[in-house]
Amino acid sequence: MHLLNLGILAHVDAGKTSLTERLLHTAGVIDEIGSVDAGSTQTDSLALERQRGITIKSAVVSFALGDVTVNLIDTPGHPDFIAEVERVLGVLDGAVLVVSAVEGVQAQTRVLMRTLQRLGIPTLVFVNKIDRRGARYDGVLRALSERLTPSVVPMGSADGLGTRDARFTPGLGPAALDVLADQDDDLLSAYVEGTVSDDRLHTALAAQTRQAMVHPVYFGSAVTGAGVNELITGIKELLPAADGDPDGPVSGTVFKVERGPAGEKIAYARMFSGTLRTRDRVPFGDAREEGRITAIGVFDHGTDVRCDAVPAGRIARLWGLADIRIGDCFGEPRKAYGRFFAPPTLETVVVPGPGTDSRTLHLALTRLAEQDPLIGLRHDEARHETSVSLYGEVQKEVIQATLADDFGLDVTFRQTTPLCVERPAGTGAAVEFNKKDANPFLATVGLRVDPAPAGSGVDFRLEVELGSMPYAFFKAVEDTVRDTLGQGLHGWQVTDCTVTMTHCGYSPRQSHAHQGFDKSMSSTGADFRGLTPLVLIEALRRAGTVVYEPMHRFRADAPADTLGGLLPVLAALRAVPRTTETRGGSCVLEGVIPADRVHALEQRLPGLTRGEGEWESAFDHYAPVTQGVVPRRPRTDHNPLDRKEYLLNVTRRVGG
Incomplete structure (x- = not known):
């Protein structure tokens, strides 16, 4: 079989x-x-x-x-x-x-x-x-x-x-x-x-x-x-049979996570190699932390049954991996299956209704995001607001109903807005030296930001010797760079850039006779995590950034005689038809439209085309915002754009 x-x-x-x-x-x-x-x-x-x-x-x-x-x-x-x-x-x-x-x-x-x-x-x-x-x-x-x-x-x-x-x-x-x-x-x-x-x-x-x-x-x-x-x-x-060696090293991938009746996490996983047994300890995720399998369920004749082991090729439900996430590999690492579809391009703020506690709401949303990593949660401590990223309006309705049915929470949403990105407009560099000027951190960090091709993401490089300071400090800088780029000069995620570390330095470990380590005179990872946002934002400020909005490509098929009414509506919604083709009594339009205007057009299309119009659209690219005010997104970090505010939030050391 x-x-x-x-x-x-x-x-x-x-x-x-x-x-x-x-x-x-x-x-x-x-x-x-x-x-x-x-x-x-x-x-x-x-x-x-x-x-x-x-x-x-x-x-x-x-x-x-x-x-x-x-x-x-x-x-x-x-x-x-x-x-x-x-x-x-x-x-x-x-x-x-x-x-x-x-x-x-x-x-x-x-x-x-x-x-x-x-x-x-x-x-x-x-x-x-x-x-x-x-x-x-x-x-x-x-x-x-x-x-x-x-x-x-x-x-x-x-x-x-x-x-x-x-x-x-x-x-x-x-x-x-x-x-x-x-x-x-x-x-x-x-x-x-x-x-x-x-x-x-x-x-x-x-x-x-x-x-x-x-x-x-x-x-x-x-x-x-x-x-x-x-x-x-x-x-x-x-169709081909599932492959995989049941006697090989254990390797599997989690594609779904849910919670059981007692709140326990249950991971749905495909076994690609080896045989996993209850009480086995397996490493998982990027951090390769270990978890112990406490129970296994496999699917059989319309139901799932408990068993002691699951071999390669099977799909199983696993208990015991409390910190596992969707997309994690366990056992022997294997190439992740990556992202095949476009990311969410919309965002909305979840507004708690009367009697809904904001902390309880945040916990419930965290549970939902755990089951769906593309529900990107963004919590604003200053405004006590939580935003979620979306693919469309139906998803918003489902989140609202799920919060009501599963958690007893009443919520509404603010108007859906597009999820923009920022890209560097040019090259910018900045540096702050240890124990000089107004630098309150025991660290030297110099960074240069350069534009990179669209779709390339973020690349971190070194122009300093890797052995010039402890590796943990370099890691602290790189991790902080990636975190800081989540909010650029306008508050949007910065992407498609190369960040190069041009300067580094630290204060070696200090100690007094017969006493231990003196933290006040020695660099720690916290110094580099504290200084990096200030340097990076200054480099970004000198480079400048451009805000890009998500654009969908569309294809509209409508009766040719309705084109006169459809084109002005497309123009009002900032859609740009690129090709028009007439086929008998119908006309096919293809072009691009801002992501946040798609829902409005989908709602109006039946009325404009006597119910005969067909519409399809999908994310295509990001385009620079050229009309109106450049959209800004409220910051949720310690705001390195304002040095004084940032230092008050991050450290009690007094800068110059």
Whole structure:
């Protein structure tokens, strides 16, 4: 028996949770198929998921398909919860991408397929809802080929579209041979000679699917069950089994964290190597701290059961790792699966309602951020405010409902604002010397800030000898540089720059006869952590910074005769169309729009286009703010922009 960790991915409302229910029913795990509308599905366990009819958190369920054990992970489809999908991708062996036969290829479908291809994850496509009115076969196949990938292989034909009798008839046609032969010279030669057998064709299909070179396409209905048996055959025969040596060194990755009934932390992890047992001690995270496994649960036939060990290839729930975070590797370090999607581009301040204690609220938000690292919390001690970063307005509603349902906290939100960044405008340098001028710290720090290419992040370098002072002091400077760059001259995170340490110096350890270490005369890490923000901000001030706002690329498909009303609205929302293409009676606009204007346009589009307009957008780049007042963000640090205020907050030593 082999194991397969399978992800179900889709644009919201394409029917992936319904497909999960149908697969569980077909495999004999459940006796009755749950309904998303009725809130009775297996994987949507949160009350909020059942109320809204959408998936918010990824869920794992296991079942057997013949000799294949499948750990199936149902993921959210709404773009506001893309972070939840991101964490799952790093633990998959294969995926099923669900597309609606009515709506066809949608915005999130394209984002997901691009990511699956970039990561080389073998993927089957299931075109759902062939029983719905408006279902299409040729049009959807054409859209898959044009807007997702030309390497799609139709696995059969669909008949009776738009009726309850719609069915899928399996069979590889000439189109499949054309696609497969494009990737295989030997198959192409056999094709030309007319000697391609069915077995040869299926062997090539399986090999190319497992290498993510082609993507088999099935049509069907999760509601009626049409095409599902054929999809199951494809899952068993075309997707690769989980690999990993159970006798090798222990190595795994955490992709989800939740809290148990008693508040204990439970980590969902994929084992890539070795066998993990209860009472084992394993290092985890960047700091490689150790934790002791107190209990293990594995998924089996629709539920999870306790066991004493979990081998490579399996997904498990782990107890005992109190400080573990999503994305952490444990055991032998392995390459992190990184970030595949754009970061959140919006932010809002959480406002406690009547009777809501701000400290209790902060603790609850910290718990939520623990389960979702991309909920970036930012606490302002001076104003007693907490901000959260967001992908969109629906995510804000979910946070509000979760705080009310799970923690009994009433909150509202301020207006959503864009999350900008700062980049250096030029080069700037500054230095402060130990025991000179107004430097109250026993440290010398000199820093130079240079611009770097967009998307390069922050690089820290040395122009001083590494042995010129203790390594701990260099580490204190680098860590503080990265922390300080979280808030630039305008309060935004500074990125795409190189920070070089140009000067360093310290006071060696001092002691008196028959006495211990004299801290007042000897440099400590605190001296370097205290001085670095002042030097870095001064270097930034001399370099200057430019504030950049997040921009989304968009694609709007609308009736051509509505263009006259749509264009002025786009202009008012600072959208810039770059290409316009007319196709029959419709018009396709592509361009860019500020991230904080997307929601307003999505709300107005149906009225402007008689309900026929289609909109898709995704983060594309940051652009310099050129209109109006440059946005500022309130500082939450000790404000190194004001030396006097900073020194009063940081140290009791009196500067000049």
